[in-house]
Amino acid sequence: MEVTLRVNGREEVLDVEPRVSLLDALREQLGLTGTKKGCDQGACGACTVLADGTRIVSCLALAVQYEGKEITTIEGVDHPLQQAFVRTDGFQCGYCTSGQICSAIGMLAEHKAGMPSVVTEDIEESAELTEEEIRERMSGNLCRCGAYNGIVRAIEEVAS
Incomplete structure (x- = not known):
């Protein structure tokens, strides 16, 4: 086809x-x-x-x-998240990084559009992107090295 x-x-x-x-x-x-x-x-x-x-x-x-x-x-991709991942040690082996970055870009757009999540059922009540919110929204992306703290910091940095 x-x-x-x-x-x-x-x-x-x-x-x-x-x-x-x-x-x-x-x-x-x-x-x-x-x-x-x-x-x-x-x-x-x-x-x-x-x-x-x-x-x-x-x-x-x-x-x-x-x-x-x-x-x-x-x-x-040409996005501030890429440099934020470097600054915050948001990767280790790098295998998951491309998926993490693409997912984070999509997640930020979803949040900006007011799409709710399990953490924030009513986005109007809390427009802030909290650590808990980021972790929930990024839960479909696994990191075998455990660089989650750096990934969350990178997203927080860009979101603010």
């Missing part, structure tokens, strides 16, 4: 099997290896990318589902 995606600002026409994940299309056909394959089951968040600004786990997404969508991988 032919599918046209807009990836990191460039139009890409791919010939893919209908069952090929977006993750595999990005890595194997476009050579964008910054997006990592962790669990390949949607449980770790290492493969998180942005689709039209919304964070998704690309291992569970079929490439054909994203026809005409704007896909942003870590290679297309």
